[in-house]
Amino acid sequence: MKKQNRFWIAGFSLSIFLAVVVSFYASSSPDGLEKVAEDIGFIETAKESANADGVLADYGVKGVENPRLSTGAAGAIGVVATAGVSTILFLSLRRKNGERK
Amino acid sequence: MHIPDGFIDIPTSLAFAGVAAAGVAISLKGAKSSLDEKTAPLAGLTATFIFAVQMLNFPVAAGTSGHLLGGALAAILVGPWAATLALTVVLLMQGLLFADGGLSAIGLNVFNMSLIGVWCGYGSFLLIKKVLPKKKSSIAVAAFFAGLLSVPAAAAGFVLQYAIGGTATFSVATVLAAMVSTHVLIGIGEGLISALAVGAVMASRSDLVYGYKGVKQVLEVRSQG
Numbered sequence: 001m002k003k004q005n006r007f008w009i010a011g012f013s014l015s016i017f018l019a020v021v022v023s024f025y026a027s028s029s030p031d032g033l034e035k036v037a038e039d040i041g042f043i044e045t046a047k048e049s050a051n052a053d054g055v056l057a058d059y060g061v062k063g064v065e066n067p068r069l070s071t072g073a074a075g076a077i078g079v080v081a082t083a084g085v086s087t088i089l090f091l092s093l094r095r096k097n098g099e100r101k
Numbered sequence: 102m103h104i105p106d107g108f109i110d111i112p113t114s115l116a117f118a119g120v121a122a123a124g125v126a127i128s129l130k131g132a133k134s135s136l137d138e139k140t141a142p143l144a145g146l147t148a149t150f151i152f153a154v155q156m157l158n159f160p161v162a163a164g165t166s167g168h169l170l171g172g173a174l175a176a177i178l179v180g181p182w183a184a185t186l187a188l189t190v191v192l193l194m195q196g197l198l199f200a201d202g203g204l205s206a207i208g209l210n211v212f213n214m215s216l217i218g219v220w221c222g223y224g225s226f227l228l229i230k231k232v233l234p235k236k237k238s239s240i241a242v243a244a245f246f247a248g249l250l251s252v253p254a255a256a257a258g259f260v261l262q263y264a265i266g267g268t269a270t271f272s273v274a275t276v277l278a279a280m281v282s283t284h285v286l287i288g289i290g291e292g293l294i295s296a297l298a299v300g301a302v303m304a305s306r307s308d309l310v311y312g313y314k315g316v317k318q319v320l321e322v323r324s325q326g
Binding site for chain 2: 003004007008011012014015016018019022023026027028029030031032033035036037039040041042045046047048049050051052054056057058059074075077078079081082083085086087089090091093094095096
């Protein structure tokens with residue numbers, strides 16, 4: 001296998017592992033901005049996102065009861081979607097072999 | 102760090118969406134000349150990795166968590182143009198698929214994380230690299246400080262937006278102090294993850310690292326002179 005492919009597969013596998021398995025153990029405390037908004041008092045001005053009822057809202061798959069499974073599946077979908085979209089974007093932008101800068 | 106709908110009024114959100122769109126358009130051009138057969142797949146992988154690691158909130162202080170932004174990390178690995186695009190793809194995925202960050206706030210979030218996070222991170226990386234010894238291990242050290250600085254800088258971006266179009270009336274100074282102090286703590290985590298990730302790529306494929314190529318070029322020029 002080419003060195004380049006090996007590196008890509010290792011990085012992709014690590015991303016899948018982090019998003020599917022490790023994500024379950026992530027802290028559920030509010031993040032920096034949310035905490036500041038709570039402490040100061042402007043958290044109430046937040047509106048629910050228009051797609052808050054989406055199938056994948058808040059990194060869970062709607063209808064999947066098991067939290068570990070729900071977060072893991074959402075993570076896998078996110079990683080595959082991000083990899084797909086960004087790889088297509090960057091491959092279409094790149095200079096082809098022999099093309100000058 | 103992902104701003105929900107409602108914090109910032111619509112006119113301000115639209116104005117920042119305009120600035121964000123301009124930044125992305127310029128980055129599309131810039132990325133064309135900086136990406137080749139070898140680095141384009143790495144740019145996709147960088148976006149993917151950042152998406153995954155952004156899911157991993159780590160605790161910072163009493164009842165607060167933070168997660169990687171990845172702007173500095175991406176800029177060091179694939180250059181600031183491709184990094185701006187990588188972060189934008191991540192933010193679009195998060196907003197559209199996972200309802201993380203408001204839809205009306207996407208421009209605000211792209212401005213803070215894809216523009217400020219990436220370019221502040223990259224600028225500090227270049228400056229710090231200059232004062233460190235010209236060797237391989239300095240790249241990861243510079244990545245730590247660049248990551249550390251990029252987070253409070255992005256947080257200050259939110260404060261700017263709040264000052265212009267915040268829907269609440271609390272004083273800007275109060276919000277600034279709270280945002281910066283909280284995000285310096287999160288920045289330490291950002292710095293550590295950035296240094297680890299850059300260090301790992303440097304150890305296995307340093308030829309792919311955008312921020313390291315500069316070092317080699319400097320050495321080449323000197324050896325010829």
